[in-house]
Amino acid sequence: MALTCAPPLLNLKLKNKYSQHHFCVAKKSNSVATTPVRNSLSLDFDSRSFWANDKGFRIRFLRAAPKPNLMKVGASSGEGKSFNSETTQQEVFAWSSVILPFLFPALGGLLFGYDIGATSGATISLQSPELSGTNWFNFSAVQLGLVVSGSLYGALAGSLVVYPLADFLGRRRELIIASLFYLTGALLTAYAPGLGVLLVARFLYGLGIGMAMHGAPLYIAETCPSQIRGTLISLKELFIVMGILLGYFVGNFEINAIGGWRYMYGFSAPIALLMGLGMWSLPPSPRWLLLRAVQGKGSLQEYKEKALLALRKLRGCSGEDKVSERQIEDTLVSLKTAYAGNESEGSFLEVFQGPSLKAFIIGGGLVLFQQITGQPSVLYYAGPILQTAGFSAAADATKLSVVVGVFKLLMTGVAVLKVDDLGRRPLLIGGVAGLAFSLLLLSAYYKFLGGFPFVAVAALLLYVGCYQISFGPISWLMVSEIFPLRTRGKGISLAVLTNFGSNAIVTFAFSPLKELLGAENLFLLFGAIAVLSLVFVVTSVPETKGLSLEEIESKILK
Incomplete structure (x- = not known):
């Protein structure tokens, strides 16, 4: 007989250290019996679970899935193995610990969108004899196309460059490098003395776009709690649109200024700096650390310890945290299983x-x-x-x-x-x-x-x-x-x-x-x-x- 445990999908409860609420399914052959392990007061309410404990008020979003995430407890090995690789255990988290690991990577998307919006106004300013503030405002159609699409060529090159280096750099370092490209490109564009420098600056900014668009969704997906992963990745798309809107606003504000296009492009520099400093303050992705361990890039125990510290920092935990330890162990087992079943990635x-x-x-x-x-x-x-x-x-x-x-x-x-x-x-x-x-x-x-x-x-x-x-x-x-x-x-x-x-x-x-x-x-x-x-x-x-x-x-x- 094997003992299989799964959390309830929907509940509303007050929880303290003396009460737990979950269900166990005893399996033998094809018979199934469901038994509550501990008594607790529960109430179905929408799809959210609220409770208070000695560490303050926390909120947990639970999402019903077609297949429950059942964890098989082996009597001999002591390792949990998931019957469904597409679902994960519901995590307890505080929103205050989720915001920054989402916000700083999402700024990479906002800066991408900002370039689109700002370019709309900058093309008007650049070509105006009265507003450009330059003597090289008379662009040909090809030159204008290069200015507008220069960042996109950089993004294409960035996507090519980062592909073989992604696992080596890691998501955090990739986003820090992207912020440096963003910052360099924005400042160089703002102070460009001629068309050649402007085109180089637009290309450098595009390198930041290519790296950010690769690293941001990976970092968010690998570090956020599983039950809100879809919401946060969707919100990252919203950040791109917010960046476009911000670019339009800045363009509208600076359109009548002499050399306004410099301010339009330069406005992204402080946002890029904030992104870089924010990513520097965040830990690496725990999953990436465990991936490097499974790939044999270092000591397994050392990478496990680093991953545990990173996860605790991301969740705002301190001291001994058995939940984080279990998550690290489960993730490591999952990665080993995935690599055992797929020795080649294709x-x-x-x-x-x-x-x-x-x-x-x-x-x-x-x-x-x-x-x-x-x-x-x-x-x-x-x-x-x-x-x-x-x-x-x-x-x-x-x-x-x-x-x-x-x-x-x-x-x-x-x-x-x-x-x-x-x-x-x-x-x-x-x-x-x-x-x-x-x-x-x-x-x-x-x-x-x-x-x-x-x-x-x-x-x-x-x-x-x-x-x-x-x-x-x-x-x-x-x-x-x-x-x-x-x-x-x-x-x-x-x-x-x-x-x-x-x-x-x-x-x-x-x-x-x-x-x-x-x-x-x-x-x-x-x-x-x-x-x-x-x-x-x-x-x-x-x-x-x-x-x-x-x-x-x-x-x-x-």
Whole structure:
């Protein structure tokens, strides 16, 4: 007979050191008996558990799962082995200990978004004879494209560089280095004496973007309590949107200043400094430390002790903490099991074979269409588009860019709240259909609706809203879900490269194509691509709502 224990999913209770509340399941053959181990007062209430103890008031969010996380207690080995690798024990935590390990990595996403928003106003300031404060304001279409997309080329290079170095650097050091690139790029941009230095600075800032976009989700996922991991990773996407909005606000505030573009780009420097100092104060990821131990990069006992200290610091614990010790042991057992079952993580070519190829077609296709439907161009060039739409004053265009940013933030919140209720496919189909319509509406404005500037504003808002409930959050959610375990790391890396590469190409090509085709035909081209992307979503993208990662791999990919 084996004794199997699991916490209740929902309860409301007062807890002290003399009371515990959990359930044990005694298993023998196929018979199951459920027995409460200790008496305690419990009350089902929503999905939260509150209690007070001698260390103060704490809050625990519990989330019901289709499969309970049962831990088998072996009489001889004393090691716990999880029957379900996708669920973990519910952790006790205080929100005060969660905020900073989420906030400082998330600033990397905010700085990425800020670059998008600030560039919208900076392109107006840079090209103005009165406002640029330079004698090299007369950019060609290619030069303007390089300024705008320079950070994206840097992000692409950063993604390539960090891939083989990620496990060596660790998530914390990777984010510290990213903050240094952010800081150097921002300061160099603000003081750029010429176009060449400006382009180098934009590339350095982009290196920070590439490293931050790789390290931030990993650090947050590996250090936050499991029951709020999805919420925090979704909030990181919201930080990117907040950064875009902040860039619009700063652009609007500085648009009439001489050399205002320097202030727009330079404003990110103190945020980068805060990010770097914050990451320096945080411990390494405990899971990364244990990963290095399992990979044989040092003494197992030494890495275990470092991981335990890191976890206690992250949870705000001091002294002896049996819960943290058990978590470290369980994580170590899980890692050893994973490596025993998958000695090889999968080669690069394996991503293009079998189920992994199907996953890459779905995930890679989504992030590719996310970019080639014009998304980076509409965001980076929001100010110039509004200027040509009838709002000729720079201040008018930047104020409307702020309105676009606020709307983007609100629609992102809608997507975060509804993606698990409505599912992935309905939001994708509805959003991409709206995306295609808004692009065709922009084309129609430039062709024969030029006397109605509100049409351009409405089309931009519709584009942003539809993007934020479809391609924006759901593409990356699908990428994180769809790849098999064996090739997940390689597959996600390839998706990131696809995203940044297509983003940089579209952003760079927007101005030359606009000159070659005209705005009406360019947006018509983007609209046609959006229609193709809608066909792709309808015919190729499955619904993954409510499925575990194993079920996705077994039911969809095979």
